[in-house]
Amino acid sequence: MTIDWRRIGIKKLAALISEKLRTKGIDTVLVGGACVSIYTKNRYQSFDLDFVTHATIKEVASVLSEIGFLRESSRHFTRHDCPLFVEFVAPPIAVGKEPIKAQTELKTRLGLIVLLTPTDCVKDRLAAYYHWNDPQALDQALMVAGAQKVRLYEIKKWSENEGHTEKYREFAKRLKRKKG
Amino acid sequence: MLEGVFGNITVEKILFTLYVYGEGYPLGMARTFGDSVNRFQQQLKRLEDAGIVASRLIGRVRVYTFNPRYPFLGELKTLIEKAFEFLPEKEKGAYYSKRTRPRRTGKPL
Numbered sequence: 001m002t003i004d005w006r007r008i009g010i011k012k013l014a015a016l017i018s019e020k021l022r023t024k025g026i027d028t029v030l031v032g033g034a035c036v037s038i039y040t041k042n043r044y045q046s047f048d049l050d051f052v053t054h055a056t057i058k059e060v061a062s063v064l065s066e067i068g069f070l071r072e073s074s075r076h077f078t079r080h081d082c083p084l085f086v087e088f089v090a091p092p093i094a095v096g097k098e099p100i101k102a103q104t105e106l107k108t109r110l111g112l113i114v115l116l117t118p119t120d121c122v123k124d125r126l127a128a129y130y131h132w133n134d135p136q137a138l139d140q141a142l143m144v145a146g147a148q149k150v151r152l153y154e155i156k157k158w159s160e161n162e163g164h165t166e167k168y169r170e171f172a173k174r175l176k177r178k179k180g
Numbered sequence: 181m182l183e184g185v186f187g188n189i190t191v192e193k194i195l196f197t198l199y200v201y202g203e204g205y206p207l208g209m210a211r212t213f214g215d216s217v218n219r220f221q222q223q224l225k226r227l228e229d230a231g232i233v234a235s236r237l238i239g240r241v242r243v244y245t246f247n248p249r250y251p252f253l254g255e256l257k258t259l260i261e262k263a264f265e266f267l268p269e270k271e272k273g274a275y276y277s278k279r280t281r282p283r284r285t286g287k288p289l
Contacts, residue, residue: 074229090231094251131248 005068005082010037012110013084014049016067019111024063026055029093029103030115031124036140038106039118040147044140049086052093060088095123096130096162118148123158126171130164138171145175181263190215190223193275194244196267198233199260200276203245212275232256 003016014030021028030038033046053060061071069077069086077086093100093116100120106113116124122144128137144150152172159168182192193213197204206220224244227233234247246253267276 074225090229092251094249096249097251097254099251127249 005079008082008084009042010034010046010049010084011106011108011113013082013086014038014113014115015106015108015110017049017051017064017069017086018113020067021053021055021060021063022112024059026053026059026063028053028088028114029100030113031089031093033140035116035121036125036144038113038115039121040140040143043147044143047084049084050089051086052089052091054091057088095120096127096158098123098158098161118144119150119154121148122150122155126155126159126164126168127162129171130159130162130167138174141171142175142178145171146178181266182260185259188223190219191227192263194220194223194227194233195256195260196264196276198244198246199257199264201278201280203243205241205243207241212278 003012008016014034018028018030028051030049031052032048032050033044034049036044037046057071057075061077064070064077064086068079069082070079072078072085075088075090077088095116100116102117102120103114104117106115115121122141125137125141125144128134129141145152145155152175156168156172159165159171182195183189186192186195193215194204194209197209197212206217206224209215209220210217224233224235228235228244228247231247231250232253233244234249235242235244237243246257250256264272264276
C-alpha cells in the first residue's frame with residue numbers, strides 16, 4: 001500500500017501508528033486534539049497526535065523508525081514529508097485527577113485506534129480550559145459535545161470534583177445555546 | 181531531603197521554588213542558588229516531559245509552574261509541603277523568602 005504522507009489525515013496516521021506499535025506489542029491510547037479532530041470529522045484540524053503509552057520512548061522510537069518517523073526531541077517524532085507530528089506524552093492516562101479506564105476502539109482499514117471516549121475527550125479539553133483559561137479548548141469541548149453523544153451529568157460531576165463548577169456552567173450554557 | 185526520592189538536589193530546589201513562589205524560570209533559579217542555568221534547564225525539561233511542570237513563554241523568558249493537570253499534583257504538593265517544614269530556617273531565609281509583591285516602575289529601592 002502506498003501512503004501519501006504529505007496529504008495523510010489525522011485518523012489515517014493515528015491508525016497506522018497505533019497498528020504498527022500494536023504489532024510490536026506496544027499498546028497506545030490517543031489523547032488530546034487528535035481525538036477532537038476525529039470526533040468532529042475534522043471541523044477542528046489538529047496537526048499533532050498525542051499518544052500515551054507505558055512503553056519506553058526508546059522502544060517506541062525503534063518501531064516508528066521503520067515507517068520513517070524519527071525522534072525530534074525527547075518525546076516528539078516527525079517524518080520529513082509529513083506535516084503532522086507525533087508525541088508520546090507521559091503516562092498515566094488521566095483527565096485532571098481522575099484516571100481513565102474506558103476507551104473507545106475505532107476500527108479503520110489501516111488498523112485499530114484506541115482513543116478517549118467522547119465524554120473523556122470533552123473532559124480533557126475542559127481541563128485545559130479550566131486550568132489555563134484556554135478559550136480554544138472550550139470551543140473544542142463544545143464541538144465534540146455537539147457532534148457526539150456525551151454524558152453531561154458525568155462531566156458536571158467531574159467538573160465539580162476538579163473545583164470548576166462555575167466554568168462548567170459556562171460550558172453548559174454555551175452548549176445549550178449551540179444545540180438551540 | 182527529597183534528593184533521595186527525586187534523584188538529585190536540583191529537582192528538590194525546583195520543587196521548593198515552585199511550591200513557595202508558584203512559578204519560576206531557569207535563570208532566576210540559577211541566580212538564587214548560585215548554580216548553572218543549564219542544570220536547571222535540564223531538570224525542568226525532564227519534569228516537563230514527565231508532565232509534572234508546565235511552561236509558557238513570557239516575552240523571551242520560559243516560565244515554569246506546576247502542571248495543574250498532573251494527576252498526582254495534590255499528593256506531590258503534600259510531600260513537598262511536609263519536606264519544606266523540615267528545611268532549616270536559615271535555608272528558607274536565604275532561598276525561599278524573596279520579595280514577590282510588585283514594585284512600581286521607577287520607584288527607588
